[in-house]
């Protein structure tokens with residue numbers, strides 16, 4: 106029987122495991138909730154023979170790494186990356202519980218990326234049960250990916266540098282489940298404007314409107330967008346002023362930058378940080394920078410994808426690749442030059458959206474693929 110056919114026999118067990126993981130809600134911003142799920146996974150991993158290291162955190166959930174020694178191989182480790190935090194607040198599960206209908210499973214975080222956690226638990230169980238050989242495996246469970254991995258980045262980079270490959274179990278590209286060989290980099294900025302308040306009726310000429318200056322800044326920032334280069338600047342949130350009859354003293358904007366290459370990142374980040382006021386008397390300060398570097402489709406990334414494609418073919422899967430504007434922890438590891446295979450999660454759609462779902466046939470196929478990658482890479 107084919108590997109996919111064999112894994113399909115584990116469908117019910119996989120779904121039961123996924124139900125438990127989805128039902129324990131884990132928004133990035135709720136440490137207690139994320140830690141509850143992490144503790145369950147620590148137990149599961151220890152039960153599967155892992156040595157578990159917990160990295161306590163003050164604000165976000167505790168990070169953890171589960172490590173399995175090599176079996177029958179003497180080689181550098183593989184790093185598997187998942188995150189258990191979601192964008193869904195506590196209580197979403199009551200309104201949108203975990204449900205299975207035919208080939209579809211729904212629930213908060215099921216696609217991004219709790220299915221991946223169930224897949225990985227099953228894959229290590231499978232390798233162990235059958236005594237299949239593999240490199241040392243390290244599984245990083247991140248708890249603050251959805252807020253930009255502010256705490257985990259150094260740990261991710263340290264583990265990646267010691268690894269032969271990084272398998273990033275982020276969801277693939279809908280609808281067909283393409284792997285991600287190119288991701289844009291993301292910059293996050295806050296622009297603050299200081300003007301001078303004045304009575305809008307009695308002596309407007311004594312004022313300097315922070316809001317007028319903000320309008321200039323918005324025009325400038327959006328003019329940095331260049332679709333042909335894949336560079337976009339979006340002023341997504343603005344605020345300022347106090348009353349209609351007061352010349353605004355303060356205004357601010359929050360800005361999102363996306364770039365396809367590191368050279369574009371350097372150019373546009375400098376242009377944003379270097380923004381100057383147009384209105385005499387206004388002050389502009391810009392804070393922020395590149396949060397995640399772009400994952401460029403380098404020869405290293407292409408070679409890693411090709412290797413995954415070969416292994417996919419051996420089990421009867423035809424893998425495709427695509428580019429995405431979204432960033433992940435794979436951006437960090439790819440930027441270090443470590444072969445990174447991203448988008449290995451479960452096919453489905455609706456990440457960060459109400460209609461989020463996975464395809465259960467995809468869950469079976471991608472679990473089989475993960476087993477094959479862990480065994481053969």
Ligand SMILES: [Zn+2]
Pocket residue numbers: 188217218250275276
């Ligand atoms: Zn994700």
